[in-house]
Amino acid sequence: MQKEILVVGTLGFDTVTNCRGRVDMVLGGSASYASVAASYFARTHLISIVGTDFSNGHFAPFKKRGVDTQGVKVEEGKTFFWAAEYDKDFKNAYTKVTDLNVFANFKPRILSSHKKCKYAFLGNIDPEIQLSLIKQMDGAKLITCDTMNYWINSNKKAVKKVIKNTDILFVNESEARMLTGEYNLIKAGKDILKLGAKHVIIKLGPNGAMFISPLGMAQLPPFLVENIYDTTGAGDTFGGAFTGYLASLPKWNTLYAIKNAMAVGGVMASFGIESFSINKLLELSQTKINSRLNKYKNGLRF
Amino acid sequence: MQKEILVVGTLGFDTVTNCRGRVDMVLGGSASYASVAASYFARTHLISIVGTDFSNGHFAPFKKRGVDTQGVKVEEGKTFFWAAEYDKDFKNAYTKVTDLNVFANFKPRILSSHKKCKYAFLGNIDPEIQLSLIKQMDGAKLITCDTMNYWINSNKKAVKKVIKNTDILFVNESEARMLTGEYNLIKAGKDILKLGAKHVIIKLGPNGAMFISPLGMAQLPPFLVENIYDTTGAGDTFGGAFTGYLASLPKWNTLYAIKNAMAVGGVMASFGIESFSINKLLELSQTKINSRLNKYKNGLRF
Numbered sequence: 001m002q003k004e005i006l007v008v009g010t011l012g013f014d015t016v017t018n019c020r021g022r023v024d025m026v027l028g029g030s031a032s033y034a035s036v037a038a039s040y041f042a043r044t045h046l047i048s049i050v051g052t053d054f055s056n057g058h059f060a061p062f063k064k065r066g067v068d069t070q071g072v073k074v075e076e077g078k079t080f081f082w083a084a085e086y087d088k089d090f091k092n093a094y095t096k097v098t099d100l101n102v103f104a105n106f107k108p109r110i111l112s113s114h115k116k117c118k119y120a121f122l123g124n125i126d127p128e129i130q131l132s133l134i135k136q137m138d139g140a141k142l143i144t145c146d147t148m149n150y151w152i153n154s155n156k157k158a159v160k161k162v163i164k165n166t167d168i169l170f171v172n173e174s175e176a177r178m179l180t181g182e183y184n185l186i187k188a189g190k191d192i193l194k195l196g197a198k199h200v201i202i203k204l205g206p207n208g209a210m211f212i213s214p215l216g217m218a219q220l221p222p223f224l225v226e227n228i229y230d231t232t233g234a235g236d237t238f239g240g241a242f243t244g245y246l247a248s249l250p251k252w253n254t255l256y257a258i259k260n261a262m263a264v265g266g267v268m269a270s271f272g273i274e275s276f277s278i279n280k281l282l283e284l285s286q287t288k289i290n291s292r293l294n295k296y297k298n299g300l301r302f
Numbered sequence: 303m304q305k306e307i308l309v310v311g312t313l314g315f316d317t318v319t320n321c322r323g324r325v326d327m328v329l330g331g332s333a334s335y336a337s338v339a340a341s342y343f344a345r346t347h348l349i350s351i352v353g354t355d356f357s358n359g360h361f362a363p364f365k366k367r368g369v370d371t372q373g374v375k376v377e378e379g380k381t382f383f384w385a386a387e388y389d390k391d392f393k394n395a396y397t398k399v400t401d402l403n404v405f406a407n408f409k410p411r412i413l414s415s416h417k418k419c420k421y422a423f424l425g426n427i428d429p430e431i432q433l434s435l436i437k438q439m440d441g442a443k444l445i446t447c448d449t450m451n452y453w454i455n456s457n458k459k460a461v462k463k464v465i466k467n468t469d470i471l472f473v474n475e476s477e478a479r480m481l482t483g484e485y486n487l488i489k490a491g492k493d494i495l496k497l498g499a500k501h502v503i504i505k506l507g508p509n510g511a512m513f514i515s516p517l518g519m520a521q522l523p524p525f526l527v528e529n530i531y532d533t534t535g536a537g538d539t540f541g542g543a544f545t546g547y548l549a550s551l552p553k554w555n556t557l558y559a560i561k562n563a564m565a566v567g568g569v570m571a572s573f574g575i576e577s578f579s580i581n582k583l584l585e586l587s588q589t590k591i592n593s594r595l596n597k598y599k600n601g602l603r604f
Contacts, residue, residue, distance in 0.1 A: 014538040056398070073433070088485055089484070089485035089486040089489070090486075091485050144352050182391070183391035183393050184391040184530070185392070185508070186527075186528050187528075204509065206487070207506065207509040207510075207521075207523075208509075208521075208523065210526075217424055217525065218521040218526075218601060219509075219510075219526055220354075220523060221509075221510065221521040221522060221523050222520055222521065222603075224488060224519050224520075225488075226488050226489075228486070240567075256604050259604040260604055263604070272419060297604070299520060300522075300602040300603070301602070301603055302558050302562050
C-alpha cells in the first residue's frame, strides 16, 4: 500500500538571474520542489496558499505528478514572489525581492483527507505555523522540518520548540553554527541533539550532507553534477525526496534507512539543479532515478 | 616485494596554538607527516634538510617507522621553523613565523640508494626544486606533487611546469580556484587537466576529497572525527599515505585504486588530527588502520 505524505511550504513565483541566464516568474517555493520530489516515493498531499494569479496552468505540473492540491488555498491577491541573483557558479544567492503577498495570511489547516498522512515534510516557514501543524498531526510516524537563519534570528524560542517536536531537523552549515555557536559541525549537530532534536541532517550544499543522531553519524558526498543550471530549491528537493523515501519504507529510523534516504535526497537534488524551476524534476521516472541512484551507490563501493 | 617510495619536503619544528592548547617546537613539516604516513604502506626514503639542532632524538621517530633518513642532509645552522595559531575549531591557521633557516639552501639530490624508488610524493616546496627532482627520477611509475598558494602567486610558470610533469597533483579548494579562476570545483579540476595535469586531487578539508581525471570523477567524504587536536599536516598525511598505498599496488592508475587510496589517505589523516605533531601517526598498526578503513568503507555501503 502506498504511503501518504504531507508537504507544507511556499508555492510561489521566482525570478532568478544566474550565470546560465534569467527566468521570470517561474514556479518556485519550497513546497513546489519538495512535493514534486516526494511524489516519486509516496502519494503526496500539498498544503500551501496562492493568489488568484496562480492559474490552472500553474497547478498542472502538480496534477501531472499526482500531487493532491486540495490543501492549497486560493486567496484573493497575489502569490508569494521571490527574486534573486546568484553570483558566478552559485556561490551565493542575493535576494532582491521577497513579497509574501497572500502567504502572509497562511494559517494552514490539515483537512480530513490528510488524516491518513502519517509522514510530513514541513518546509521552511514560520516556526509557529510548523508547531501548529505538528499539533494537528497527532499520531504521525515521521515529521521532518526545515528552518532557516531568518527564523533562528527572529524567533529562536519557537525554533527551539520545533526542534524538540520534530523527528528530523534539516539545517544548513551556517544555521547549525548559528543555532549552537559551534563551528565544528559534529559538535554543532550534537548540540542540536541536546536542544531536544531526535535526529539532525546538516545540508552541506556542494559537499553533500551529514546526519547526526543517537543512531550514529554519517557524511555522504553529493552526486557530482557538472552542468548546474540553478541551485534554487536544492535543499527543499533533498528534504522532500528524503522524507518521501523514508515514508515508503516499513521502518525509517535506522542508520541504514537514513543513509539511503540521504542518497535519494542527494540524487533528486542533483536532477533538480540541472534545470531552472522544477522542470527537470517533472520529467523523471523510476528508471532514471534508480539508474542515477545505482551509479551513486556503486561509486561508493570500492 | 615491498615497493619503495621517496618522500621529499620539509622537516621542521612547529609551535602551534589552538583550542586544545599549545605545543612548542614539536616535530613538523610536510615530510614528517607524509613519510610517517607512507611508511605503513611502502618502504619510505626521506629527502630533506635539517640544522644541527635536529638531534638523534628527532630522528628516532623516523627510525622507529623504518623510514630511511640517509637523504636528510644535516647542515650547520637551524632547522626550518613554523609558528601558527588556529582560530576556534580549526577554521583558519594564522602563520606567525616562518623561518626557512637551512631549508633556504635545500638543493635535493637523489642518492644512488634512491634509484630503486619508482614512486614519490613531493611535498609543497619550491616548484623549481620539484621539477629538478622529477628530472632526476627518470623512469618513475608515479610522482605525486603538492603545491600551495604561495608558489602559485610567486612562480605560476614553474607550478604550471610541475603540473605538466607530475602524475597526480594535490591542491586544496582555494588553490584550485586560484590556478583556474573557476569557483566550481569540477570545472576547476577539469581546467587543471587542460593545463596538462594527468590527474588531480582537490583536498576538501573537513569535507573529504575530490578526484578529477580522464579515469573519471569521485568525491569521498571524510572519516568523521570528533576529537580533533591539531589539523596541521593533515594534507601531507593524506598525500603521503595516498601515494604510499598506490605504490603498494600492482597497478595504481584505475579509478578503483584511486578511490581506495583516497580512503586510505582520509583515514590516515583522521588519525593524524587526533594528536599534536605526528604522535598519533607513530603509534598505529596495520590492524588499527584496517579496522578504521573497514569502518569507513562499510559506512559507505548501504
